[in-house]
Amino acid sequence: xxxxxxxxxxxxxxxxxxxxxxxxxxxxxxxxxxxxxxxxxxxxxxxxxxxxxxxxxxxxxxxxxxxxxxxxxxxxxxxxxxxxxxxxxxxxxxxxxxxxxxxxxxxxxxx
Amino acid sequence: xxxxxxxxxxxxxxxxxxxxxxxxxxxxxxxxxxxxxxxxxxxxxxxxxxxxxxxxxxxxxxxxxxxxxxxxxxxxxxxxxxxxxxxxxxxxxxxxxxxxxxxxxxxxxxxxx
Numbered sequence: 001x002x003x004x005x006x007x008x009x010x011x012x013x014x015x016x017x018x019x020x021x022x023x024x025x026x027x028x029x030x031x032x033x034x035x036x037x038x039x040x041x042x043x044x045x046x047x048x049x050x051x052x053x054x055x056x057x058x059x060x061x062x063x064x065x066x067x068x069x070x071x072x073x074x075x076x077x078x079x080x081x082x083x084x085x086x087x088x089x090x091x092x093x094x095x096x097x098x099x100x101x102x103x104x105x106x107x108x109x110x111x
Numbered sequence: 112x113x114x115x116x117x118x119x120x121x122x123x124x125x126x127x128x129x130x131x132x133x134x135x136x137x138x139x140x141x142x143x144x145x146x147x148x149x150x151x152x153x154x155x156x157x158x159x160x161x162x163x164x165x166x167x168x169x170x171x172x173x174x175x176x177x178x179x180x181x182x183x184x185x186x187x188x189x190x191x192x193x194x195x196x197x198x199x200x201x202x203x204x205x206x207x208x209x210x211x212x213x214x215x216x217x218x219x220x221x222x223x224x
Contacts, residue, residue: 032210043200043216044155059211090154097210098143098162102154 002027004103006091012109019064019078021106023091026072031093033074034100035066038088050074086110113138115203117215124191125223132218134201135183141203144184145212146175149198159186191222
């Protein structure tokens with residue numbers, strides 16, 4: 001069966017520091033991969049999606065970037081964090097044209 | 112682009128009663144509508160979905176209905192239980208290479224014992 005992992009689970013970073021969040025999927029090949037952000041008490045906002053290695057599409061202009069160095073690995077990065085980057089970051093995968101499955105998320109607090 | 116509106120934002124029901132959450136979408140080309148349940152501190156869990164060629168789908172105590180003409184869809188939970196308490200999100204998407212989902216703003220459901 002398929003499994004999605006995200007780490008770290010929680011992260012506290014100062015403003016201006018770099019960021020690297022990792023997501024990996026097991027048990028499937030060539031998935032579509034997604035990064036979402038969820039602000040406190042709000043809905044999910046799609047940040048990036050990828051349909052293959054090295055293929056990244058951005059939905060929202062910001063100081064975040066994403067990379068997909070391997071088929072089942074998706075990384076969210078920032079060179080300098082802002083206070084507004086705080087939130088719950090969720091990775092999701094899909095292999096069909098329909099269902100998307102989410103990981104456990106990373107809670108990021110920028111101080 | 113797609114816009115999904117979800118109501119109500121909060122809903123409290125007595126255990127055993129039914130709960131209904133409604134969503135409307137703007138893009139008539141949208142053809143897939145999933146519902147997610149999110150417990151505190153966890154990632155959303157896909158609980159049921161419906162495609163545009165179907166008007167209703169049921170899975171035990173949960174059901175989803177779709178009205179393509181009016182562009183709205185609803186989640187129905189019957190015989191609610193305390194463990195149904197969570198935030199529920201609807202979403203919509205259309206044909207595309209990556210199937211980007213557009214989410215509603217969520218409904219906090221509280222089932223009172």
